[in-house]
Amino acid sequence: MTAILAILEQRNGSLRKGAAELLAAARQVADQGGATVDALVCGHGPVTGLDGLGAAGADRVLVATHPDFANYCPDGVVATVAAIAANYRAVFVAATSTGKDLAPRVAAHLGATCAMDVTSVVMAGAMLRVVRPVYAGRALQTVDLAGTPVVAVRPGSYAGVAAAKAGAMDHVTVPAFTRRLEVTGIRAPEKAALDVTEARVVISGGRGLGDAKNFALLEELAAAFGGEATVGASRAVVDAGWIEHGAQVGQTGKTVAPDLYVAVGISGAVQHLAGMRTAKVIVAINRDKDAPIFKVADFGIVGDLFEIVPALTAAIAKVKAN
């Protein structure tokens, strides 16, 4: 085995977060077969953060510079990778929106196979063995990939490692290419209010709140998180008209997968659970210790929400202030 190429993303001259994760995944596979890891960064000027890549596991850091790389330029990146691909056993990208756009283009260009949203990747004999969620995460597929596969590693699947490699910088030439798609820029998203599907933290309320006006308690808790939290709801309270339908989480509302989901006064009907059970961490606050929500909650507090929520708000505000 020769080497693994990890394509890292930059935007406006800064490396995107996730570079260390991707290098960790590549490093593990490389170490299994005594191979090296090359990181490739395509930019149009200096990129900050490249000097740390050796410590994160890159043996070499390849820099491709081209005026068209001011914005993401899939045609140029594909051409660049194609020019050096012969040296590599596999190509890794992060399964971000950019990585997912790039991976199949590279694969098709190389005549290679492509695996998306990979959560684990190892060598298995002459093959790369990957695990990836299918059917919206309701099943996991294990696949062996031959040839020079392109592997898109799902963000959050690997933790960065301290690998102390050289990270020697090298420049690669960008071959001539036709820019078929011209990315003109990135604009800010329009939405003012954070949607439940986008927030990192969702504070949801149910019938236990007793009255529409008590949603104010949840608004306060959400506010304590700074800009990253928003308020959601169960169907019962949307039906009762306490909050608008857009906030409904569940089977017939929105499906959310935030880092933190706080269910306040929500019993946890299976229809609600269907919309939030893939949240990373679930906290439940409910008076009824037998409420089904406690079966899926990582952490539960039994008791009066009117007492617990304000205390939690104060505590979160304190943490965030530090």
Next chain:
Amino acid sequence: MKIAVCLRRVPDTTTKIVIGADGVSINEAGVKFVPNPYDEYALEAAIALKDAAGSGETIVVALGEDAVQETLRTALAMGIDRAIHLQGKPSADGLENARLLAAHLASLNCDAVLFGKLAVDDYGQQTGAMVAELMGLPCATAVAKLEVSGGRATTEREVEGGVEQAGCALPAVFTCDKGLNNPRLPSLKGIMAAKKKPLDIVPVSAGSGQVAIVSLALPAERAAGRIVGEGAAAVPALLQLLTSEAKVL
């Protein structure tokens, strides 16, 4: 304007997944199959583009076994003009399927080829971009906005922290995301008309490719949680867990 849409037949998203006896696929007994939801955005976009252009043709293409004809009929009932069934078992390797589609699409000479951004069964997320690359066409993926005028398209798609804007000349390939439009449902008239629309069958055979599915398994159940305590007194303990154990703060 001549537009092709590539369509996939998938299990309904609410299907309870049961692993098949072969251990590498789902048990399809009793499973309801539907057009891939993201492909419906593509179908709607194709009909809207043709309507806006005032003339042209919309063609739906599906690679699959015979059952896919039912899905093609649904597309015809929505308003697509004609259907092509590339009759054969799709490969586990997306590149092989892309090759078949690209070869066939090349003969159609379309101004635009549309896909869904992903299929909700295997989550492959690659066919559209691969087809574009194989055909040497520009490609914008996961578009939530698509405007065509004067032989050029401008697109928008969601990326981390913003909306990426792009443009390209036609012919081009686009993969469609939620937010692009509200797909119409087939009307009664559409269902009746669909019976009379052409559906051509072209036998194909996909290569086996470079992929071997080793296994398909159900994910581990979520571990049972714990009650941290009772009342406001439990808040400090909860905060401790969120910070040091769950690391979400």
Next chain:
Amino acid sequence: MSVVLPVQYQPPLPASMIRRDQPGAEAIELDVLVVGAGPAGLACAIELHRQSPDLTIGVLEKAGALGEHTLSGAVINPVAIRALFPDLKDEDFPFRQRVDHEGVYYLTKDGSTKVPTPPTMQNRGYYAASLCEVVRWLGEQAETMGINLFPGFPAESLFVDGERVIGVRTVPSGLDRAGEPTDVFQEPTDLVAKVVVLAEGSRGALGQAWRSWRGVGSANPQIFALGVKEVWQVTQPLDRIIHTLGWPLPAGAFGGSWCYPMGPDQVSIGLVVGLDYHDATLDVHESLQRMKLHPLFRPILEGGQLLEWGAKTIPEGGFYSLPDRLSGDGLVMVGDTAGFVDVPSLKGVHYAMESGMLAAKAIASALANAGTGDAAALSAYDQAVQASRITSDLRRTRNIRLAFKDGFAVGAIKAGLMTLTGGAFPGDRIAMPRDADVPRASQPPAEPFVPDNVLTFSKVDAVFKSGNATRDSIPSHLIVGEQVPGDVADFYAHLCPAGVYERQGDHLVVNAPNCIDCKATDVLGPRWTPREGGSGPTYRLM
């Protein structure tokens, strides 16, 4: 102890189901329009195509896909499907397995006694099946014949001209809760046809509207039962079909249970209860949950898994509840809509199919001879039904169900006598009140039912297992009486197996999207009207 008289709080169906305005200019023109793609409607469409291949036939179905609103036991007498497909063999039909062994048991809370199988309950040689699968299969056959199937399009109202039915309007979709169009709004579609076939199944809304408009009565009012059913994945094949009587039903209720094998690793289990029960707190869903823990059933289910759940009503009145007329100008009624169910044997599927085929023949000859579906020509269907096994079978068991109105013990003796005498005992018709006229006594609450989530489940969990994912923001399709008091709200809450009704304080909360179209409260309380296509359950195995 308070008494609830259901009829007091029951609103009427909206008069707008009979439309006197003109169908829209864009209306689709068909020769024959069938409302409802159950066994009756599909058999009718298929036979009609056989009789007259040139006819344009359409079938409206409210479920989003064929079979998704279909629920039955089901052990099927194959006579009708054989007659519909004379070239096929039994193995070609989508049945799960043949019935070779059966047992009838009388249950007490902890025990069971096997009783001799009454002649009316013999099932050997019949087939256990999922009626969803049978309906999907019938749909495929119809589709290949060129019949237009329109799943996801419920019929909302009948267009009439004078005394003649001339067409149907479908329900619009994409309305918000206030009835305002959203950006996915789809206008209703009008369809005109020479003959409309009502095959809506049990407690069909259009059938009720047509009958009250045309004044079509029956000797006894139609009465209904509610069946709640589950399909389980099990660890061992069940070796026989099981029927039970007695527990968990109180003495004042008529009904029984079944458990049928569905191939090597599935069984169906269900409980059917007549809606003339006397106890306002009787809850069929909960009774089925308790029943599953009985020593007769527990070993069958233990280690298994609930796959699907559903509920539906059955017309139980039998012979004396059949409508005085089955047809009129431009309209015929087939299957459960007409009440063709034999209660002692719990059979309706083959009568539904047979009635559909008889209707098809009458329609085909009416259209061939006169080109229109006049009442006089269509009355050939009434005569054909009277001369068929449908009428002779229902006549034989005409008083058996009715005998049970006084409770189980007296009923069982009378029923035995009736069977022995081929229906001659007691001679006359036993008069029955409408279900909604039977007063219910509210007992003080029994011990609350707590599901274990292994063998027993709450109503919300059950509804989830029906596959119901109805859009929450559609207008409510349930018409609720005014000022429903707390004890009546409680009665609805127990009656409805899907948790649509809840008592909160002293008022009634209606969770309309939970509704799975079983029609139980349409019989005893709030009225059901057709709603946006594709709403309701999405059964695959029922």
